[in-house]
Structures are given as C-alpha cells and as structure tokens.
Amino acid sequence: MNFSWKKFLEELRVLIILVIIAFTIKSTLVEIYVVPTGSMEDTILTGDMLIGNKFIYGMRTPIWIGIPYTRRGFHIPWFRLPAFKEVESGDVTIFEFPRDPFQKYVKRCIGVAGDSISINIATITVNSDTMHFPDEGKYIKGFKYDKDKVEKLYSYFTGNRDNLESFVVPYKGMKIDFNNVDDWQTAISLMVQDGNDVKLGSKTFTMIDPYEVARTHGFLKYKLLKLISSSRKAAMREQKDRSRFIKKLNNEYKEDNLVNPWYINYGFENSEYLKNNITINGETLSELGVYTLKHDYYFFMGDNRDSSYDSRFWGFVPDTQILGTPLFALVNLFKFKLRMKVVS
Numbered sequence: 001m002n003f004s005w006k007k008f009l010e011e012l013r014v015l016i017i018l019v020i021i022a023f024t025i026k027s028t029l030v031e032i033y034v035v036p037t038g039s040m041e042d043t044i045l046t047g048d049m050l051i052g053n054k055f056i057y058g059m060r061t062p063i064w065i066g067i068p069y070t071r072r073g074f075h076i077p078w079f080r081l082p083a084f085k086e087v088e089s090g091d092v093t094i095f096e097f098p099r100d101p102f103q104k105y106v107k108r109c110i111g112v113a114g115d116s117i118s119i120n121i122a123t124i125t126v127n128s129d130t131m132h133f134p135d136e137g138k139y140i141k142g143f144k145y146d147k148d149k150v151e152k153l154y155s156y157f158t159g160n161r162d163n164l165e166s167f168v169v170p171y172k173g174m175k176i177d178f179n180n181v182d183d184w185q186t187a188i189s190l191m192v193q194d195g196n197d198v199k200l201g202s203k204t205f206t207m208i209d210p211y212e213v214a215r216t217h218g219f220l221k222y223k224l225l226k227l228i229s230s231s232r233k234a235a236m237r238e239q240k241d242r243s244r245f246i247k248k249l250n251n252e253y254k255e256d257n258l259v260n261p262w263y264i265n266y267g268f269e270n271s272e273y274l275k276n277n278i279t280i281n282g283e284t285l286s287e288l289g290v291y292t293l294k295h296d297y298y299f300f301m302g303d304n305r306d307s308s309y310d311s312r313f314w315g316f317v318p319d320t321q322i323l324g325t326p327l328f329a330l331v332n333l334f335k336f337k338l339r340m341k342v343v344s
Contacts, residue, residue, distance in 0.1 A: 032050065032051060033050045033104055034050075035049075038304055038307055039304050039307060039309060040108070040304060043092070043108075044106060044326070044329060045335075047332045047334025048331075049329065049331050049332070049339075050326040050327075050343065052325065053324045053327050054094075054323055055081075055324070057084075057086070057323075057325070058080045058083035060081075061079055063078040086112070088112065089109055089115065090109065091108070092108050092109075092325060092326055092343055094106050094324050095298075095300070095321050096321040098315065098321060099212040100208060107300035107308070107310050108300065108302070110124060110131065110300060111126055113297055114168065115169045116166060116168050117166065118164065118167075119162055121162070121163055122163070122305075138307075162312075169297055169298065169299050170316055171296050171297065172294060173292060175292050176191070176290065178271075178275050178286070178288065178289060178290065179275075185261050185264075185266070188205055189261045189315055190293060191280055192207050193297075193316075193318045194318070195294065195295075197281050199279045200259070200274075200277055204257055205259060206260060209260050210250055211246060214246045295319050295320060296319045298322070299317075300317060326343040327342070328343055329341045329343060
C-alpha cells in the first residue's frame, strides 16, 4: 500500500478543523466543570460534573492558548459579545478566581455592581431587602457570633465572615478618592483588577497569589494517589510537595519584585507616604487625585456558608472574569452516581 501525502495532508487538515471547532465550543459556548469542594452543598455536591452555559452572560472569545490542564501557554487578545442576560442577585455563576484565574469557581451571586450589602449575625440584607438562601443550602450556623464585633469586609484571613458592616459592591464609574481611603488593600486590589500597572516603589502589585496557585498544584495527581495508596502517605507527600512549590513561587515573586496587595501591612505607612509612592500607570496617586473604576464587580458566596471560601474572604469579582452559569449536574465522579439535576 503506497503512502499518499495528499491523503495525509487532507486528513490532517480535517483533524485541525475539528480541533479548532472543539476548542471554540469549549471556550465560548459550553464547558464541563468538576466541583472539587463542598462550598455549594447541597445545591451542588463535591465531585459533581457540571455542564456550564458560557454564552448567557456574553460569549467570551478564548483568552489563553496552551496545553490543557497545565499552565503552559500564553494569553491572547479577547472580546466579549453582547449578553443574553446580566448576572443577577441569586444567580449561581461560574467565574475565574481573581487570585488564580486558572481556577474556576461556582458560587451564588449575592450582590451586583452598585448593590448595598450588610450581613448582620448571618442575616444578609441587599438594598434593604433580606436575602434568603435555598432550602437545600447546607448552612447550619455552626459558628458563634460576637454581636459587638462587626468586621470590615477586608480584614483578611481572620474569623468567620457572617457579621459584616455595610458596604457597596464596586461599579463602573465609582470614584476612589485617594484623600479619603481607609482600606488600601481594597483600593489597590480594585485598581489592579481594573487592568492597571500599580506599583509601590520597585514592587509591582499582582492579584495572582502564590499560595492560591499552590493550593491546586497537582490536585488530580494527589486524588489518584489517595485511591491507590494510604490517605496518610498521600497527604504527607502532598504537603511536602506543595511546601516546595510555594517556596519556589515565592522566590520567583521576590526576583520579579511582585507583591499581593493583601500581604502588605499598610498600618506602618501613613496615607501621605502611600499617595506619593504608589503609582498607577506611571502616575503617583497624589498627582492623580481620584481614580474612576472601569469595570463592574460582583460579590459571591457559597450556599454552604460555614464552609465556603468566597467573596467574604477574598473580595470582588470583575465582570471580565464572569464565565457563565451551570445548567445541570450530570454525574458525581466521586460517588460514581448519576445526578441529572438542574442547578438553580
């Protein structure tokens, strides 16, 4: 049988076309997601395979090209088509995690841009209306609350977040007055998320957190290890490998002069120092005076509120990172069980 270059090239062309079509569908129309945690239980269970609608909030063209399930690749210019509907309070939404966009999160939208939100001893109020979570939400009020201790949204990493003072979800056109900033972590985070080059001296602010990147490093590998070996040995190996990975990332950040807004203790510096030493696109905050936000933002929480890592801990999600909404849970991979449940 003679080899035919013409036939080979024709088959290769067809294969390339099919790959491009599959990649386009996955990137813009529908995608499959596997839920790794129980933050949305019992609405969505750990291990659920979700079919996601990626065009309802405006189809976004591919933003990154590379090897699937790795971080090897590069970013490309993108745009978003008009939406069929806007994200609303109460919608279960799929989005990119702001501190590591390679991670896809599924949470319930609590507030959209411009909404006023307060959480008073676990009661959520949005624009003066009490918000009710679904009955199947696993929230059990397992924490005890100090009624006299009302926290700010961005007092990072301490305690439970179900007793927060009132705040407004940032919106396009909202102004940040640098003469009246009482929370520099939030102000800097928003300016970075808005797509600006923000620096403090020689250090460049970034939203990508090495600890969050390391949290999912080798996730599938360690899941498989726990199936074929003892859970204790797999957990020890996972902890050891992640520690090495975090150390490597921190060294790279140090060499590149990168820093996260939430790891700087601004209490050591007064506002005048920060205004004169923080620059946004080469201009000091003192020279700029006021910054106007270019994007709308959203506030998300998990239905399993006592066990959900969400906006109460890491802040707002910009409109650029909204991906879509889950249509239904197809199967549960961890329980080997058919689900076929509509997500709402």
